[in-house]
Every structure is written in structure tokens, then in C-alpha cells.
Amino acid sequence: MNRQKRERHHYESMWDNMDTTRELLKQIFDENIFDSQQILKFHAHVYDFCSGLVRNTNFPYQDAGGHLYEGLTNYLDIRLQNIAKDMENQVYDDDLIAKYAEHWVHYQKSCEILDHGCLYLNRNWVKRERFEGKKYIQPVYRLAMIRWKELVFGPIDTSLVNAITLLLRQKPSDNTKSLVYQVLQSIVELYANDENQRVPVHSKLDNVFIEEVVGFYKSTTMAEFQRIIVSNYYANFKHFLKYACLAMPEIVDGVQFKAILKRHLVSQVQEAIAKSLTGKDYIQAILGFCHSTLARAMHDHKTLVAIVDMVCKDAINKMDQKINPIRLIVEYANELMTKKPVSEKAFIDELRRIAEIVEFLNEKDIFIHWYCNALRTRQIKETSTSDGYESTMISLLNKRFGEKFTEPLRNQLNELEKSRIYQRQFKDHLNSKGVQLGFDFRPKCFMLKGGIQNFKFTLPDELQQAWGEFCLFFEHRNEHDERNENHRRKKIEFNNTLSSGVIYCHLNKSVHTLEVSTLQMAVLLLFNRHERITEEDMAISLGVEMETLKAALEHLKRREFLIYSGTLVEVNMNFTNRKRRLNFNIDTIKTRKIEVNSGELKIKRSHIMDAAIVRILKKNKELKHSQLIIAVFEELKNQFTPQKCFIEERLEALLKKGVPDIERCGPENMSYRYV
Known part of the structure; x- marks a missing residue:
């Protein structure tokens, strides 16, 4: 095939593709087919159109994108010219407004669908052309808005502005107000997509419309914002919010819109938390709220998203809660770590969710303290499903909060x-x-x-x-370590609370393997020498407090493994159970509330606080009292919430210790200097 034939074949193929394009455009703009299947079909066609000729070295691959872009522009121009002719025939103000709104609503929705279908064109051909300096090339949606402004809005802009002003002065009906608001939304969108963005959208509105019209737009937007927020239907909220914020900076910068949003969010999160019975439910309630459709719709507006985070943080750290969120999260993490996961991916995702929820906690150091205790208990009891999963959880926390935050957990794994x-x-x-x-x-x-x-x-x-x-x-090992590594002598103690074991019991009718605590084991071993014995004699023989002994006997008695005859206790030789292995050891995590040693935590916080004070003064050389308080608070707020009185207490303690690097200075000794 010679060059001329190849070129003719190329352009014939191109025009065949354009015919398909026009047919798909007709379905979007004339037949109102807006479903996801149509978008995917159009996207596939655009991809094939733009990438099908890449392998043909006789034609640059940008050629197909240029033809498609030109074809879309021509198609839109023809449609808009017909709309413009229809608009010219409108004599009365209310007819003009109604016809404009009718055409705009349909056109704008169709252009959104078109833009989704042209994602490949926007991200490749359009992006490349603009990178090469052709700033007149625009993404498809913006192109559609620019062509509407030039062909439809431009010829009637004065008439439209006058019609809006006159209609609002005549005490219009609710239907007319709705149409006027749609037209104003259209104008805001056109201003926002203008090729020249030297003047902000809200300034353009003030320049074009009288104060009465601008006031109507803002009050209606406020009402619409509130209606959408409480409607629980946010399909079009992202689009509405984008252009509403451009025309009304007060949505993001002011307090009124934020107050409306916050009231709604607070009631939502409280309702979600109230239904939470387990740690998994609680995490789902918070994160489901954080990643809700409403939150996703506000994703591009960081100030509004911050309100969602603030509401979550306030809800989790609220003081008068019936449940302790930190305890709930630690217990749920412990439950995950001690059960074999159905799917590794689902398990890792759940660990990520726990790490994400920890970010909202004010007292993160308490979480680490409790989690470290639970981890240690799992290691001693050998109940962890996998060391790899334990390490994964620590890595997820480390990624969010840093190595210093997770150091106690890393140390625990090393132990x-x-x-x-x-x-x-x-x-x-x-x-x-x-x-x-x-x-x-x-x-x-x-x-x-x-x-x-x-x-x-x-x-x-x-x-x-x-x-x-x-x-x-x-x-012997201690002595060896001291000689070779200059280690301090370590003390060793048998921990009776956490120690446990397995014992085999041969009864009349069966043999059972029992998982027991060390104290329970000692109790059962007594029956190798005694057929029956009183609780008092048990306590004397074992050298244990009666209260502690009774706690160990409780589970054995409740399961009828031990039976009582008056004051005498004996093993139930007729005990039967279909399970041959029985757990009589009370699970520490489930039955013993995870307690925090406030004294130990206070000591830890004191050390952290002292280091922060010295570090901040060393960096700044000299600070006033108030400046130092603020700086310490900002540095430590991600670990725990430092109270002003505690900061001042540690500051005074450092000065009393005579820390040589810190001294008072300035008027009335209300400043501090690092020497």
C-alpha cells in the first residue's frame, strides 16, 4: 500500500470513528442516557480513538486527540447555536429565565457525563497540549462552559441580568425564585470556568449584580446548603459546594456555615456511637462517619473536612462517656491478635483502621501503655496468632506517629x-x-x-x-553479661499472676488436659497427697491469702471440677466433659480490667515534659513564660494533652533541681533562658 492509500485509509478510519462519536454524543445530549454503562462505553470509545493509531509511525499519536477535540468542539457549537436561536425568541423576562434554566440544567448535566467519558482525553492529549504551551486547549467540561458563555450567555447577558433584577423586585413565587437561583448558579459556574481568572467570582457577582440580587443568591445558597446537609442525599453536593464556595468564601472562612455543618455532624456521630456495643462497632461508627458520602463530597475543602475530624476527636475524647474508647480499642485489638483471621487482607485492613482511630485520641500515651500491657500478656500466655501480625500493627502505628511513639512496643517485641x-x-x-x-x-x-x-x-x-x-x-548468665558487657545485675522474680501451665488429670471415667494458672496447678497437686482438704488448710499449705485462693478456686468450683462437702473440698472423680482439653485459667485480658498505673504514667510524662522544655529552650535560647507554655503544648499535644499547671509544675521542678542549662531572666523573672 503506497503512502497516498495509507493516508486515505487513515482518514477514512478517523471519520468512521467520528460517526461513532456523534452517535454516542446524541445518546448523551438528546436521549438523556446518563447511566454508568453509557459513561464506560464512551470512555472505551475515546480510549480506542486516541490510542488506536499510536502504532502507526506515519502519523503522530497526538493527531487522533486533536481530531476528537475538534469534533467535540464543533458538535457543542452546533447545539449551542440552536439554543441561542431559541433564546432570541423569548420576549418576556419570566419566559427568558425559564427557557434559559431549562436548557442550562440539561446541558450542564450532559457535559458532566461527557467530561467523565473523556477522562482519557483530558489526562493525556489535553494535558500534553497545555504543557506544550497551548493554553487555549481546555479540559472538556471547561471547554463546554466557555462555549456556552460565548454562544448562549454572551448575546443575552444584559437581558438576563435585567430580567433577574426585575423578577426579584416583583415578589416572585417560589417556582420563579427557584428558576432565578438556577440561572444565578449557571452564571457563577460560567465565571468560575472563564478563561481569564484575574477577578474572583464573588467580586464579579458584586460588579454585575445589585446588592439585592447578590443577597438573594447568598441567602438561598445558605438555605440550600442546610437542606442538603440534613437530607442525607449528597449526590450533587460536591458540584454544588465547589461553585458555591467560589462565589461565597464565607462558606469556608466564616462561622455560620461551619456551625450548621457541625450541629448536624455532632448529632450523627453521637447516634452512631450510641449503637456501638463492641470495639469493632465503635471503630466502624467513627470511621464510617469520617469516610461518609458527606465527608467525601467535602474532600476538596480542607477547612470543612477539618470540622469532620474535630467532631470525631471531640466525640472520642469526651470525658463523660459510659465507655472508655481507649479500653475498647485495646480490647478489640487483643481480640484480633488472638483469633485466626479469615483473610489476611481483611485482617491487615482492620489493623489499619485501629491505627487510624488512634490518631484521634488525645491521650495516645495511655493507649500505648495499655496496648503494651496487653501485648506482654499475649506473649506470656502465648495467645498471639502471629508475631508477624504483632509487628505489622506496630509498623502501622510507627508510620503514623513515629519511632519514638512505638518504642515501648518495639522493646516488648525484642523482649x-x-x-x-x-x-x-x-x-x-x-x-x-x-x-x-x-x-x-x-x-x-x-x-x-x-x-x-x-x-x-x-x-x-x-x-x-x-x-x-x-x-x-x-x-550465671548475669555474671557473664557483667564481665563482657558491663551490664547491671538483673533481678528475677516469678510472676504468679501471669504464670500458667498444663496439667493432666486421671479421673474415674476420663482423662482431661487442663489449662490452669500456676496457683490452680498448685491447688490440684495438693490432691495427690490429700483426698479432701479445707480451704483454710489449702491457704496455709500454699502460703497464700484466702481472697487470692478463693479467686483461683472460683472457676474450678463453677465448672464442678471441685466439689464441696461442708467445709471440705475434693476433686469430682465423676467429672465428665465431651472436650478432653479444658481451659480453667481465667483470661487476664477479658476478666481483669486493663488498669493504668497513674503513678507510672505521671513519671513517664514528667520525663517527656522535662525533655521537651529543655529542647525548646535550647532551640529558642530565650522565651517568655506564656511562649514557653504554648510551645510545650504544641510539641506534646500529639502524645497527650499537657495541662498548663503540669507544665508549670515541671518547669519549677527543673529550676529547683538546679538544671545548669536553664535560668530565669527578664522583668519580674517571667522569662527563661537556655545558657
């Missing part, structure tokens, strides 16, 4: 790895000494500073040897 090393080394220690314990003994070594209570009791004889051997092993 688990150290504990496993201890276990392996202890096993080697026993083998080297030829010690056979006769049972599985797997000690776990963790730093248990605060949050975990302990009680004293006498270990069963069966465990005494194992514990003694471990203490010898640990002492």
Missing part, C-alpha cells in the same frame, strides 16, 4: 526474642548438667514494670527444683 533465647539456653543448661525435670518447663523473661500485679505463694514441690535451676542459670 520476646530475648525470652526465646533464654529458653534455648536454659534447655542447654539442663542438658549439660544432666537434669531431668520430668515435665515441660518453659520460663519467659519480661520486664514487668507497672500494670501487672503479683502475689506471693509457695510453689509446689514439683516446680521448686525447676525454678531453682532457672535461678542458678540466670545468675
Whole structure:
């Protein structure tokens, strides 16, 4: 095929595509087909039109986009010229307004559909042309608005402005007011899409219309804004808000619109939270609210989106709540970490949601404190589904809040790895000494500073040897660490609250494997030597407080594994259960409320506060009292909410300690200097 034939074939193919384009445009503009299938069909056609000739090296790939753009422009011009002729025949003001509104509403909606269908053209051909300096090339929707302004609005702009003014002075009906408002919305949109943007839209309105007309537009917009907000139907809200804000900066900058929005949002979030019974429900309520259709519609207006975040933050941190959100979130995270997930993707998504909700908390350090305790308990009880999931959660928190925030959690994971090393080394220690314990003994070594209570009791004889051997092993390791790494001597303590084990019980009719706490194990081992025994004798034999003993017996008694004959307690030898493995150990997380050691937290906060004060003064050299208070608050507000009195208390404490780098200065000693 010679060059002339190739060119003819190319242009014949191009015109065939243009015929298809015109047919699709007819469906959008004349047949009012606005469904998603039509948009996808048009998008596919535009993609094929623009990209189908890329492989043909005889023609530049921009050629197809240029032909399509030109064809769309010609099609719109022909339609608009016909609309303009129809407008010229309108003699009366109300007819002019009604006809204009009728044509505009249909045209604007069709152009939105057209613009969605031309997404590929806008993002490729139009973007490239504008990048090369052809600023007269516009995205399809803006092109449509510019052509309307030039061909329809331009010839009748004076008549239209006069008609609006006269109709509003005649006490019009609600229907007429609605039509006038549609026309004013059209004018605002045309101004916003004008090629020349030297004058803001609201200034153009003030220049063109009298104060009465502008006042009508603003009051109606206010009413429309409020109506849409409370309607729970936000399909067109994004479009409405975009052009309303251009004409009325007070929507974003003022307080009246924000007050309307906030009142509605507060009632919505309170209603959502009230229905939340579990941690999952609570997180769904907050995040469902944050990512609602209304919030997405306001996505481009950061000031309004900030109101959504503020309402969520206020709701979560409200003081007089029946539930503690931090506790609820920690308990839900613990539930996730101890259950095998149905899907890994869904599990990771849920962890992301938890990390996102933590961002709203004022007292993030309390969350970390509680979460760290729960993590430690999972590690000791070996209830975590996966160390990888634990690490993923910490990574998600780290990504949002930084390494310093998640340092306690990272340290906790590192302690688990150290504990496993201890276990392996202890096993080697026993083998080297030829010690056979006769049972599985797997000690776990963790730093248990605060949050975990302990009680004293006498270990069963069966465990005494194992514990003694471990203490010898640990002492030897301590000495080795001190010689080689100059470590401080570590103390070791058996934590009776968190320790647990598995014991086998041979009864008359069955054998059961029981998961029990160490104290429960000691109680059951007593029955190897006693057929029946009183609670008082148990307490004396085990060296434990009666109240602590009763708590350990409660679950065994309730499940009828232990039975009472007066004051005597004995094992129910006729106990039966279809399950061979039974858990008699009360789950610490579910039954013991997660408590925060306020003293420990205060000490931690004091250290953080002291470091922040010194750091800020070192950076600024000298600050007034009020400036220092504000600076400390801003630096620490993402970890917890520092109170002014606490900041002043720590400042005085630093000065009393005689910290050499800080001193008072200035009039009446109301400033501070870093020396």
C-alpha cells in the first residue's frame, strides 16, 4: 500500500470513528442516557480513538486527540447555536429565565457525563497540549462552559441580568425564585470556568449584580446548603459546594456555615456511637462517619473536612462517656491478635483502621501503655496468632506517629526474642548438667514494670527444683553479661499472676488436659497427697491469702471440677466433659480490667515534659513564660494533652533541681533562658 492509500485509509478510519462519536454524543445530549454503562462505553470509545493509531509511525499519536477535540468542539457549537436561536425568541423576562434554566440544567448535566467519558482525553492529549504551551486547549467540561458563555450567555447577558433584577423586585413565587437561583448558579459556574481568572467570582457577582440580587443568591445558597446537609442525599453536593464556595468564601472562612455543618455532624456521630456495643462497632461508627458520602463530597475543602475530624476527636475524647474508647480499642485489638483471621487482607485492613482511630485520641500515651500491657500478656500466655501480625500493627502505628511513639512496643517485641533465647539456653543448661525435670518447663523473661500485679505463694514441690535451676542459670548468665558487657545485675522474680501451665488429670471415667494458672496447678497437686482438704488448710499449705485462693478456686468450683462437702473440698472423680482439653485459667485480658498505673504514667510524662522544655529552650535560647507554655503544648499535644499547671509544675521542678542549662531572666523573672 503506497503512502497516498495509507493516508486515505487513515482518514477514512478517523471519520468512521467520528460517526461513532456523534452517535454516542446524541445518546448523551438528546436521549438523556446518563447511566454508568453509557459513561464506560464512551470512555472505551475515546480510549480506542486516541490510542488506536499510536502504532502507526506515519502519523503522530497526538493527531487522533486533536481530531476528537475538534469534533467535540464543533458538535457543542452546533447545539449551542440552536439554543441561542431559541433564546432570541423569548420576549418576556419570566419566559427568558425559564427557557434559559431549562436548557442550562440539561446541558450542564450532559457535559458532566461527557467530561467523565473523556477522562482519557483530558489526562493525556489535553494535558500534553497545555504543557506544550497551548493554553487555549481546555479540559472538556471547561471547554463546554466557555462555549456556552460565548454562544448562549454572551448575546443575552444584559437581558438576563435585567430580567433577574426585575423578577426579584416583583415578589416572585417560589417556582420563579427557584428558576432565578438556577440561572444565578449557571452564571457563577460560567465565571468560575472563564478563561481569564484575574477577578474572583464573588467580586464579579458584586460588579454585575445589585446588592439585592447578590443577597438573594447568598441567602438561598445558605438555605440550600442546610437542606442538603440534613437530607442525607449528597449526590450533587460536591458540584454544588465547589461553585458555591467560589462565589461565597464565607462558606469556608466564616462561622455560620461551619456551625450548621457541625450541629448536624455532632448529632450523627453521637447516634452512631450510641449503637456501638463492641470495639469493632465503635471503630466502624467513627470511621464510617469520617469516610461518609458527606465527608467525601467535602474532600476538596480542607477547612470543612477539618470540622469532620474535630467532631470525631471531640466525640472520642469526651470525658463523660459510659465507655472508655481507649479500653475498647485495646480490647478489640487483643481480640484480633488472638483469633485466626479469615483473610489476611481483611485482617491487615482492620489493623489499619485501629491505627487510624488512634490518631484521634488525645491521650495516645495511655493507649500505648495499655496496648503494651496487653501485648506482654499475649506473649506470656502465648495467645498471639502471629508475631508477624504483632509487628505489622506496630509498623502501622510507627508510620503514623513515629519511632519514638512505638518504642515501648518495639522493646516488648525484642523482649520476646530475648525470652526465646533464654529458653534455648536454659534447655542447654539442663542438658549439660544432666537434669531431668520430668515435665515441660518453659520460663519467659519480661520486664514487668507497672500494670501487672503479683502475689506471693509457695510453689509446689514439683516446680521448686525447676525454678531453682532457672535461678542458678540466670545468675550465671548475669555474671557473664557483667564481665563482657558491663551490664547491671538483673533481678528475677516469678510472676504468679501471669504464670500458667498444663496439667493432666486421671479421673474415674476420663482423662482431661487442663489449662490452669500456676496457683490452680498448685491447688490440684495438693490432691495427690490429700483426698479432701479445707480451704483454710489449702491457704496455709500454699502460703497464700484466702481472697487470692478463693479467686483461683472460683472457676474450678463453677465448672464442678471441685466439689464441696461442708467445709471440705475434693476433686469430682465423676467429672465428665465431651472436650478432653479444658481451659480453667481465667483470661487476664477479658476478666481483669486493663488498669493504668497513674503513678507510672505521671513519671513517664514528667520525663517527656522535662525533655521537651529543655529542647525548646535550647532551640529558642530565650522565651517568655506564656511562649514557653504554648510551645510545650504544641510539641506534646500529639502524645497527650499537657495541662498548663503540669507544665508549670515541671518547669519549677527543673529550676529547683538546679538544671545548669536553664535560668530565669527578664522583668519580674517571667522569662527563661537556655545558657
